[in-house]
Amino acid sequence: MVVNISGKDDRLSWSETADGRFTVASAYKFLTRDYTPRPDMASLFQRVWRVTAPERVRVFLWLVVNKAIMTNQTRFRRHFGHTEICQVCKSGVESTLHVLRDCPAMEGIWRRIVQQRKQHAFFAMSLLEWLFENLSEDTELVNGSWPTLFSVSVWWAWKWRCGNVFGETRLWRDRVKFVKDYAKEVRSAMLASVQAGVVIREDRMISWLPPLAGWMKLNTNGASHGNPGEATAGGVIRDGDGKWCGWFALNIGRCTAQMAELWGLYYGLCFAWDKGIRQLEVEVDSATVVGFVQAGICDTHPLSFLVQLCHGFLSKDWEVRVTHVYREANRLADGLANYAFSLALGLHYFDCVPPDVLTVLREDECGVSQVRRIRV
Ligand SMILES: [Zn+2]
Structure with missing residues (x-):
């Protein structure tokens, strides 16, 4: 205190809540706090929820981050399935990353979308790194921003996989063109809605x-x-x-x-x-x-x-x-x-x-x- 102020006694105040009031929840949080370094999940979730994409795509990305996608690998681990091998390519374990990126059909699509010089890193990253990097990249593409194209492609990778598993027979002429057009459409729809609800600011002296x-x-x-x-x-x-x-x-x-x-x-x-x-x-x-x-x-x-x-x-x-x-x-x-x-x-x-x-x-x-x- 800078000078002595009379009439006020020191008082206890709980530092774990904003208003200084003690709560059991904040004490529990305080006692169980873990200081070991871990991936910055908060900023990954922030990127997931901020990406310009339809809500269902964002929710799907959130499930992916939470490792809640039911792949053969998960099914096998939980004793629901008899194999963890990918039934599309039959050449690897069907992990989340396999479905969304590495299965040959999807890999071929990514190779046509991702810039050549970025491909090596793109295919080398772990699942969370891969999501984090691609949802934050700020390269503007002709078809909208990269995170939008990336997230709608991820979503369609899953849709196509499900279609395949559940016997959908629709023929896709050009999936790359399809996701690019889709991303473009999403982007312009989002921009239009932003413009409609735009916050007006003006300069005041x-x-x-x-x-x-x-x-x-x-x-x-x-x-x-x-x-x-x-x-x-x-x-x-x-x-x-x-x-x-x-x-x-x-x-x-x-x-x-x-x-x-x-x-x-x-x-x-x-x-x-x-x-x-x-x-x-x-x-x-x-x-x-x-x-x-x-x-x-x-x-x-x-x-x-x-x-x-x-x-x-x-x-x-x-x-x-x-x-x-x-x-x-x-x-x-x-x-x-x-x-x-x-x-x-x-x-x-x-x-x-x-x-x-x-x-x-x-x-x-x-x-x-x-x-x-x-x-x-
Ligand atoms: Zn596969």
Whole structure:
């Protein structure tokens, strides 16, 4: 803690949940956590669910990743079948990779789809590597992106295999052309639906705005190198002409980004109160912090003591409005927080402008604005 704050006792807070409340589930997770390195399945699943392909294709890929495809190999292992050999080529074990890639019929198709220089690696990878690499490749093809063509080909490899096993007699003239056309169709359908539900964004000019007549404005911000990491906070009070009425900066040491933001707000409020200000507009660029202040926070949350300290100040005999602004309107506080990294640990109050932020101060005074792309 930067300075001693009276009236607040240390309290236990459970670090395994976001709100500090103990749950048996989180304790179980904590105790059974396994730190041995393993493949990054989370990012593989992310790729599976993000690929541009029909839902059934994605679900199928998910089953493949979970090794839940019923091949002869699996059937044999579970004593459902009498052989693990592929009944199409009769030349190898029917594993998932065999069905989807290595069985001669499918291999021939892949050799016509995959670029020559990539073929060696393509056929050498293990199942999960193969899926991971091909679902992430960002090569744009004429027929849509590679992950789309790859995943619909995988899906059709399975469909064709099932058709074969269950005696489907349909004749396929050119399977390569078929999957390429299919991928193209999927791609254009997806693009059309994206365009239909497109999110409209527009550029808005954002600038710092002076407070209402008779009011003062406090801008605060926190900064951290990592979360948690070395953290600072800073804030500045200005009048209706944008004139500087003092600033503070805080070099906190190691804490979370949200804690830094809240320390900034807390010291900003102390600072303004001490200066005798009784009508104050406060601007913070963290919507979460504004939410904490406006809606409150549960008692077990690790930051509840700080939110309560802020509430303590807000309930004094003055008018304070805390609002969220975009960071383009909070550049001076941001500059001060960054400047605080060069200061000694602890709190610093100053009356003159540090040279590092002079330009931003002048720009705010003149109403210079910055472009921000906003979702409308
Ligand atoms: Zn085969």
